[in-house]
Amino acid sequence: MHLCLAQISTATEVFILDFKRITALPQQFVRILGERRILKVGTGFQNDGKVLFEALGLTIRSFVDVGWLTRLAFPERYATHIGPLSLEVMVHDILGHDLDKSLQTSNWATKYQANDQQIQYAGLDAQASREIYAALLLPVREKEQSINRLIRDDWFIFDFVDGEARTYASGKAIALAVPHDSFLMSQQIWVQMSGNANNPSVVNQNMETPLPAVDPNNVESKVFNLLTSYDLPPHEFLDSLDETRSLVSGSAALWPLLDWEFYPNDVDIYSPEDTAAAMLDILRHRFRFTIIRMQITQAQTSAEYPDYLGVRRVYWLKRRHHTLNFIVVDGGNAAATIFNFHSTIVMNYFSGTRLYCSMPELTLRKISAPNINLIDVSVDCACRTIGCIYKYHLRGITFRYGRHIAVHVCGSDPICPATLRTLHDNAGLVIPFPSRVGVVQTADVYDGIRSVRWSLGGPHCYAPNISYVTILERIEVPRHDEDADTEYTSRTNLLN
Known part of the structure; x- marks a missing residue:
């Protein structure tokens, strides 16, 4: 040059x-x-x-x-x-x-x-x-x-000394051999958000505080109020989710869990490819939403390992000033894509009968672990993830990797990237909707359900680790009845 x-x-x-x-x-x-x-x-x-x-x-x-x-x-x-x-x-x-x-x-x-x-x-x-x-x-x-x-x-x-970029605050050199600025930006945003991760006293203090109790009636009330505000009749919409094995995730699934001032500005619906047409038809004709755009693309996931994402199409629908994001995913379980999201704070969803939180020990304390190694990340991934993570940082979420959150047993503690998780392990929190405990699902719904096995991405406790998501073979899934819900959630000891 x-x-x-x-x-x-x-x-x-x-x-x-x-x-x-x-x-x-x-x-x-x-x-x-x-x-x-x-x-x-x-x-x-x-x-x-x-x-x-x-x-x-x-x-x-x-x-x-x-x-x-x-x-x-x-x-x-x-x-x-x-x-x-x-x-x-x-x-x-x-x-x-x-x-x-x-x-x-x-x-x-x-x-x-x-x-x-x-x-x-x-x-x-x-x-x-x-x-x-x-x-x-x-x-x-x-x-x-x-x-x-x-x-x-x-x-x-930044300073440029001997042609090499260095951070002003630390004097540490930063690699410049990248196609554009997003890599460097992602490194510095992560440093700013996480602070001194090797001295996690604030996070440790938060982890030592008792978890807030979760009232299923309050969670259901917030979900119903949210759906009503989007012109979606709650029971009718939740029935549609069950009929098509669809899920709602993103901020719409996080907001009912937290005492949070940030109201979701859209609703993200994830639907398996084999039932997506039926769910889209319901949204258009039963709930009168209009498709304004369609794109064959990836959703706002970690995007570092596209083979694992399985996002086929994304539709944007509107009715008046309300926006729905309808994401069509591959496979029989829409939850598989959710575990490729950028961090644990958004690894939650609700179905027709319950809300699932994958990391209650962190989420209920407003702590999140990234699902990606932000210090050694691909350039394309940095652009897709850092804005999402920073948005939640501005909303009061503290970000740390598992090894900087608490002392833990590698391979068994949920916060460790070496731990293999499933949808039906004891670490997740299932919150039943009380008014829908008696809802009977058809056999076809259960025939299509497969569990999901996953682990966190990001820095391993001892070596770098990538996120891992796969759909297991069909397994027995607890029925959506009162006994199953009581048995499952009692193990978390979080519900009122």
Whole structure:
């Protein structure tokens, strides 16, 4: 990469250096780049920092990439955006203006001096980055307040020493040999969220507090109120879930469990491929939802191991201002996909008769273990997961890996990645809906049920581990009757 131009913008002026024309490097330029007290903001600076060192031997201190901050300020919007956020996208989304991208890709390496249009674009480039940064720091929303805190605590300020990026706070070198910035971003977000994971005193203190009792009547009431608010008649909708072996997961299954101020803004429905058409027909004709979009894609799962996901299609449905996300999954048990989700906080679902929480010891304490190794993650995966995880971090969820949560027995404790779990082990919590305990399911429903065997992904206690999900052969499943529910849930000792 050739070094052609460098531009620096202040509040009132933009200075452009044309390296094809200058014979000596301005010392003020060198001082500004190396001065820690002067914050430099821009986009995609990893490569620029390397080029400035290789061409001129420069050290750059106190740099912030506004692309990372934009992802942090709006995690939901950019959670599935693959690749770096371009300046053009950020100018449009944050500042509400359009930037002429054609000038960005013009020939800057010509032997002649840059033309007026190129100079104008270079100036706008520097000015736009500064304006985006200023806009993100406005104390308007809770997320932007969080951005201020991250900058103040130096989590997202970097130095470039010997062409190598280092965190400002620790001085630790960070690998740059990646296609785009999402990998580096995911590392730093995880460091910020988890804090000093090797000193987990706060988490240990939370784990020592008694678990809050779970009242099935209260859980059912919250589920029914949620469904009613989405124009879904509770009993009729839950019957439909049972008829088609479908499940509701995501925040709609978490909200009934927690004393939480964040109300779900959509409902995620997971349906096996062999019954999905029937469930979709029910949503459209019985409950009068309209399909607004369909995509053959993956849902918001860990996305690191696509072979395990089994997501066939995703439909977005609306009725008035209500949104349903309808996810068609492979196999006979829709729960298999749920255990590929980004972290344990969303490994919950409700069916027609009960709500299942896979990790009650953590979830009820608002603690979550990631289902992926965020320090050694694929680039594509980082884009899909970090926005989702950060969203729950902003909602008060504490994230730690199992080995940093509590002392445990490897291979048997639910929080350990070496432990093999099933849907019907003693570690999960099953909360029956009291008004539906007597609901009788057809034999066809039971014929189609297969259990799920799974383990957490992420750093193993002794070695890296990947998530593991598979569907077992057909096994005997406890009937949805009062005796079975009482026997199962009493082992967790959590229900009132």
